[in-house]
Amino acid sequence: MSSPSQRHLFETNELTSWEEAAQRDQLVADVVFNRPLQAAYSYLVPNELREWIGPARRVKVSFGRGNQTTVGFCVGVRPWEPTNRKLKPIVELLDREPLLDDKMMELTRWISEHYLCGWGQVLESVIPAGVKKKSGTRMVTLYTVPDRVRQNRDSIPLPLKQARVLDILCQQAEPMAVEDICEKAECGTSPIHSLRDKKLIDPVRHRAEQFDLEPLEPTQQELDLTLNEEQQAAFDKIITAIRTQQHSTMLLHGVTGSGKTEIYIQTIREVVSYGKQAIVLVPEISLTPQTIRRFRRRFDNVAVLHSHLTDAERHWHWQQITRGEVQVVVGARSAIFAPCPQLGLIVIDEEHENTFKQETTPRYHAREVARHRAELEKIPLVLGTATPTFESWLKVHQKEYDLVSMPKRVAKLPLPPVVIVDVRNDPQITKGAAIGRALESAMRLTLNDGGQIILFLNLRGFSPTMWCKRCGKGIQCPDCDITLTWHKDKQIALCHSCDYQIPPPTSCPNCDHPGLRFIGIGTQKLEQEVRTKFSNQKCLRMDSDSMSKRGSHDETLEIFRAGKASILLGTQMIAKGLDFPNVTLVGVIDADTMLHQPDLRATERTFQLISQVAGRTGRSSRGGRVFVQTASPGEPAIVKAAEHDYIGFARNELRHRHSLQAPPFSKMARIIFRGEAEQDVQAYALEFTKKLKETIEKESLDVLLLGPAPAPIAKLKRHFRFHLQVRAPQLELIHQLWRSTESRFPKTSTVEFIIDVEPANMR
Ligand SMILES: Nc1ncnc2c1ncn2[C@@H]1O[C@H](COP(=O)(O)OP(=O)(O)OP(=O)(O)O)[C@@H](O)[C@H]1O
Ligand SMILES: [Zn+2]
Numbered sequence: 001m002s003s004p005s006q007r008h009l010f011e012t013n014e015l016t017s018w019e020e021a022a023q024r025d026q027l028v029a030d031v032v033f034n035r036p037l038q039a040a041y042s043y044l045v046p047n048e049l050r051e052w053i054g055p056a057r058r059v060k061v062s063f064g065r066g067n068q069t070t071v072g073f074c075v076g077v078r079p080w081e082p083t084n085r086k087l088k089p090i091v092e093l094l095d096r097e098p099l100l101d102d103k104m105m106e107l108t109r110w111i112s113e114h115y116l117c118g119w120g121q122v123l124e125s126v127i128p129a130g131v132k133k134k135s136g137t138r139m140v141t142l143y144t145v146p147d148r149v150r151q152n153r154d155s156i157p158l159p160l161k162q163a164r165v166l167d168i169l170c171q172q173a174e175p176m177a178v179e180d181i182c183e184k185a186e187c188g189t190s191p192i193h194s195l196r197d198k199k200l201i202d203p204v205r206h207r208a209e210q211f212d213l214e215p216l217e218p219t220q221q222e223l224d225l226t227l228n229e230e231q232q233a234a235f236d237k238i239i240t241a242i243r244t245q246q247h248s249t250m251l252l253h254g255v256t257g258s259g260k261t262e263i264y265i266q267t268i269r270e271v272v273s274y275g276k277q278a279i280v281l282v283p284e285i286s287l288t289p290q291t292i293r294r295f296r297r298r299f300d301n302v303a304v305l306h307s308h309l310t311d312a313e314r315h316w317h318w319q320q321i322t323r324g325e326v327q328v329v330v331g332a333r334s335a336i337f338a339p340c341p342q343l344g345l346i347v348i349d350e351e352h353e354n355t356f357k358q359e360t361t362p363r364y365h366a367r368e369v370a371r372h373r374a375e376l377e378k379i380p381l382v383l384g385t386a387t388p389t390f391e392s393w394l395k396v397h398q399k400e401y402d403l404v405s406m407p408k409r410v411a412k413l414p415l416p417p418v419v420i421v422d423v424r425n426d427p428q429i430t431k432g433a434a435i436g437r438a439l440e441s442a443m444r445l446t447l448n449d450g451g452q453i454i455l456f457l458n459l460r461g462f463s464p465t466m467w468c469k470r471c472g473k474g475i476q477c478p479d480c481d482i483t484l485t486w487h488k489d490k491q492i493a494l495c496h497s498c499d500y501q502i503p504p505p506t507s508c509p510n511c512d513h514p515g516l517r518f519i520g521i522g523t524q525k526l527e528q529e530v531r532t533k534f535s536n537q538k539c540l541r542m543d544s545d546s547m548s549k550r551g552s553h554d555e556t557l558e559i560f561r562a563g564k565a566s567i568l569l570g571t572q573m574i575a576k577g578l579d580f581p582n583v584t585l586v587g588v589i590d591a592d593t594m595l596h597q598p599d600l601r602a603t604e605r606t607f608q609l610i611s612q613v614a615g616r617t618g619r620s621s622r623g624g625r626v627f628v629q630t631a632s633p634g635e636p637a638i639v640k641a642a643e644h645d646y647i648g649f650a651r652n653e654l655r656h657r658h659s660l661q662a663p664p665f666s667k668m669a670r671i672i673f674r675g676e677a678e679q680d681v682q683a684y685a686l687e688f689t690k691k692l693k694e695t696i697e698k699e700s701l702d703v704l705l706l707g708p709a710p711a712p713i714a715k716l717k718r719h720f721r722f723h724l725q726v727r728a729p730q731l732e733l734i735h736q737l738w739r740s741t742e743s744r745f746p747k748t749s750t751v752e753f754i755i756d757v758e759p760a761n762m763r
Contacts, residue, residue, distance in 0.1 A: 256615025
């Protein structure tokens with residue numbers, strides 16, 4: 001584009017008003033808001049802000065009906081054009097420095113297009129609150145002496161204290177804080193104020209850092225391990241990719257205990273040696289001191305971003321990262337937005353984990369964002385896992401990803417043998433116990449040998465179902481379509497979705513029949529059983545109830561590591577990443593809990609979880625065994641996991657998905673409608689679907705709509721829910737459908753809707 005502002009000034013054949021002539025020289029800022037809006041809105045840049053305005057800064061402008069002052073993000077600045085008549089001006093500029101660099105702005109824009117949400121919504125979520133509030137810093141007033149005073153100092157008569165203050169300031173090149181002046185001049189603040197009132201000194205406002213952070217305990221640095229042959233080959237492949245300075249995605253498929261972390265560390269070392277930075281994403285529950293220590297012991301400057309950081313801590317890390325002072329950022333999902341100035345590598349460990357998908361707007365998947373960021377930065381992305389998602393596995397076959405395989409454990413350790421235990425005829429289980437006969441005797445043997453045991457059960461609480469014998473009804477949350485779980489320790493019946501809780505009812509709320517049955521086994525009941533059966537052993541429980549206190553997670557793991565407890569039981573918190581050589585037995589209490597869910601990915605998840613949990617044992621020469629209790633012993637997900645045969649499992653499952661044209665062979669989005677009146681929601685969902693159908697016909701789009709139908713959880717937090725599944729061979733078609741219909745979505749005030757692109761859960 002040519003620069004029109006100058007040219008227009010000299011064009012005389014066009015009559016212009018003074019107002020317009022003045023505007024011609026002005027700038028226009030494009031602003032987006034934290035709303036589900038696609039468009040940017042234009043505002044005039046007042047002259048005094050010309051120098052400071054630019055993309056990635058927040059502005060206050062009047063917006064929407066009622067012209068309320070609203071904060072938005074400037075996403076671009078351009079010269080005024082005649083079509084920009086009558087623009088409202090920016091009211092205030094909140095940031096003088098950009099909050100993100102150009103590449104990150106491009107990344108956030110891409111997210112808004114890919115996940116069909118507003119760019120402003122993405123920016124709002126990507127930039128931490130602590131950065132926006134500048135937490136941990138405050139404005140202070142410094143004083144300095146103007147040159148005219150400095151030059152004539154000798155001819156200005158002053159009282160003693162004021163003279164002393166002025167002399168001190170004259171000797172300083174830099175502005176000084178009030179406290180420093182007082183201390184040096186041994187005076188109070190009044191001489192300073194008098195000098196200021198006489199205009200002999202000038203105030204300067206300055207933002208001072210006041211981070212009051214706990215110092216990190218120093219870690220002893222460790223040397224890199226010598227890679228084995230398999231690791232070396234994987235390392236060489238990744239290093240070659242790094243050196244090409246081109247983007248590529250590598251799937252590091254390595255069985256549990258194959259030493260993937262060591263490869264991340266050594267490839268990052270290469271990147272750091274170029275003065276560049278790396279980001280390592282891990283699931284939040286894997287951000288254990290053990291993981292963190294592994295990185296801190298190898299690099300001088302590691303930032304760990306987890307959800308417990310205060311605003312000030314987050315801001316401090318953000319600044320350190322921005323300045324390039326951090327070599328490695330280790331963090332959960334949102335660490336993908338760490339503002340590293342010269343990113344050299346992104347690693348995602350456990351790429352199959354669900355928690356990389358954000359379940360609130362913007363509903364991004366960190367893996368997809370990482371891929372786009374790596375493309376923009378022209379750097380490699382490494383996805384590490386023992387159980388790749390089918391999305392990633394298919395991309396390997398389509399040659400979009402490079403496969404790096406490590407099928408063996410380090411030190412030639414074998415993968416542990418897995419025994420599938422059919423519990424349907426087990427005498428103990430049929431009597432309501434959690435631990436069957438086979439598992440119990442394996443536990444006794446293990447304990448006699450001095451080994452440690454991990455027991456995995458994916459249900460917290462005591463009993464997940466309370467059931468009335470007479471009327472046959474379960475006790476449900478009044479606000480959700482979910483049965484309440486009995487938490488015996490707190491004496492409550494709790495909804496695991498909305499936290500609704502009541503004292504456990506003594507009779508059926510439905511038919512008043514006294515004496516309810518408690519069915520099913522949660523981690524608390526399992527704990528009770530273990531304590532009864534193994535009363536001379538110390539047992540630890542880890543689930544979100546027992547681990548709500550900050551730091552308790554780490555404490556428990558340390559006790560177990562030190563061998564001060566022999567049994568660790570818990571939910572998926574204990575399924576991943578743990579590396580305890582003395583664990584020689586793993587028990588999966590109920591492999592079926594994940595299996596029978598109305599979700600396309602139920603089998604895939606079952607396979608992943610069993611593989612991960614099984615991977616916690618056999619990690620030393622002491623060996624290890626796994627017992628998987630199930631009522632579906634023939635289920636391929638369980639059989640294949642027991643055989644450690646990911647490739648065989650993937651082959652069969654992918655064939656099945658292909659025959660259904662289900663993801664990953666098609667792309668999917670899910671539209672969820674919710675409202676307090678069931679009929680309203682249903683009627684609205686139908687109306688909405690009709691509009692989409694019209695577009696599909698008009699534009700002949702190859703898109704399939706399934707539904708609308710009640711969502712699997714038909715009521716949640718007092719809202720009735722319907723969902724509509726949208727499928728297409730390419731995501732672009734779904735984007736097109738949405739964008740073309742958007743302006744015609746039926747209006748409503750009683751029903752809300754959201755779109756979840758490439759959903760991770762179907763609840
Ligand atoms: N080359 C090596 N020589 C000796 N020990 C190694 C080597 N590489 C890794 N190890 C050790 O092997 C163990 C397993 O490694 P690591 O935890 O990296 O495996 P992983 O593939 O990430 O496993 P998981 O997927 O189960 O978390 C660790 O204790 C690690 O220190
Ligand atoms: Zn509820």
